[in-house]
Amino acid sequence: MILRRLTLHFREQNWFAVVLDLLIVVLGVFLGFQVTLWQGALAEREREGMLLERLGEDLLALQQVNERVAGQRDAMNAQFDRTIEFIRDPGSLEASPEAWREMISPVLGYPDPVTEFAIYDEIKSTAGFSLLSDDELRHELSGFGQWLDNSKLALGVSGDSYGSAWERIYRHLVTAQEFPDLVAAMSLEQRATLMADVQMMRTLAFFASSKAADIGLRAGELIALLPEAAQPHQPAEPD
Template identity: 25%
Template sequence: MILARVGRALRSHDWFTALIELVLLVIGIFFGFQLDRWNDERLDRESADEYRVQLISDLKVERSDITSLIEYHETVRDYAEVALAAWDKQPLADPGDLVVALYQASNVLPFTSARGAYDALAANGLIDLIGDPALRSRLASYYGQATNRVFEEEKRYRREVRGVMPIDVQRRVLDNCVVLSTDTSISESLSSNCDLDLDPDYLAAVLESIKRHPNLRNYLREGVSRDSIFIYLMTAKLAFIDKLLEELQSI
């Protein structure tokens, strides 16, 4: 419509009218683009806020998982400290309990980060809409941490003790001393009270066989140190999550 009026004004040499119509055309196009831009920005802000809510949910899930993981590895470390007594001249625990402790000290649970919302924000170019630069920097630092990769290598103790412990004993420990849960996800806990229901003399012989492994006690100590470092790092990770949650929820 405007272009037609501009054309008529030019043909009639009505330069003023043509100029006015042309200005109105440019203004209309400008505002049309601006409205589209404002609408796109509004949609981006809405999407970013939805991701922010999901990010909070992911961090809460991760916090719960890490809390359980710390408790699990504290239990593993406790078993390892009991298992170290197997090399004492007069161990306080009986052979059956020591065999259980030796096996449980080899356990490990992997850590998997719940980072779907953060990765989606980054992939869709919306991360700059989350909080201020300081918060975005902390988020990038948190999700860029390689805490989980530090412990990807298998414990030497785990490999060695499971190589020397008889399979029937390992099965009894799994059947009687490990509790699997599938309530919200597959998880594992270690029972403090379990009976292998095996002959005491057989368990004493198994224990003596395990103790003869030349480096097992050193590997076990190494495992205790590794679990302690893991617990320390994960506890620090919890504090980091709490700070992030506080900032994200205040936006």
Template identity: 30%
Template sequence: MILRRLTTALRKQDWFTVVIETLIVVFGVFIALQVNNWNAGRLERVDTQNVLERLERDFELQLSLTNRSIGQQVLLLEATSRLITSIHTGEFDEQTLFEDVAFVDTISTLPGPSAAFQELVATGRLHLIRNEDLRDKLYEYDSSIMFGREIFGGSFTAPVDELARVLFRAKKLVASGIPSETFSQVGAVESVDRAVILEDPEVLAALQNAYLIQDNYHLILVRCRNQIEAILELLRQERERAS
């Protein structure tokens, strides 16, 4: 309709009409572009909020798991220390002996990567996070966790595996023939050969090596917790700015 009027005006050399019709077209295109930009901006803001909420949920879960692992590492260090002290003094803490022997050859779980962050990277949508410091910390956490998990499955845990091997000689496990109902029942100790612990030099060496690993691992977990807490604080600030 507008094009037909504009063509007619050009034939008649009605320049006033040409200008008015042209302005109408330009203004209409401008309004359409503004509406499209507004819609795109609104959708991006919604997408950003969803991304930030997913990241926050991810890291709140990892913080909970990390705190639990740190608590477990403290208990592991205490148990290992009690057994080392018992070998040096020749006296066992009978109240905790069975639990200590069943427990010391384990290690806590390292927190996992953020699935939401890895999805952002994979889909090329990391630009939704405008805070450069937050992006850097997300990359740093992801890299350190992937590296930690790589060494966690290799030589890093070898001393703990060695402790499990040598300490097994002193254990008599509960073998009732009834399947365990909880994970705490798996590997439960029925009795301990104290002479093996006291007299086998491999046991003391394995305990001390495992203690070093457990202590280092505790520091790694604390560092992970600090990283997660810093990320969560930045995520909360970013959500406030994006809302």
């Protein structure tokens, strides 16, 4: 329709009408382009909003589970103290297999911090950082994700030491259960070696709980950077 009118006006040499038709065409193209940009920006903001909500939920879960792990630190330290004192006491050589099991079993493991952060891995693999309009949040999230990856590596290295100490302590526990006479005949050197392994477990447990506390703290700091609409709902504390 516009093209037909434009051709007609051109033949009639109605230059004012020609210019007017061209302006209408240009304005229509411009408005169409602007509407497309506006719709694209609106779709991006909607995707950002959904991404921020999921980010808030994952951060809250990461914070809460690691705070629970870190909260067991005092109880673990107390148990390690009791176990070390038990082994150091010469009277433990005459203790029953049940007493050894009661003292040794609790130090054979400790809760690990949670380092899985699925939404960050998704954002990183799908170039989702470009959706985040807040420069500070984008920078802090990237730094937290890299620090979390490094924490996984550090925990993996400590896990190698954990495996060796665990095996030796467990072997002693089995010996105490099956061959109590061998326990009664333990030398000072053997007791010192066992205490060293338990102390190693204590050090690793302290490292793990400290790392859990750091993860919980940093996750909380990131939550504080989220816009109000994306703040995760935290259940009320029981009365």
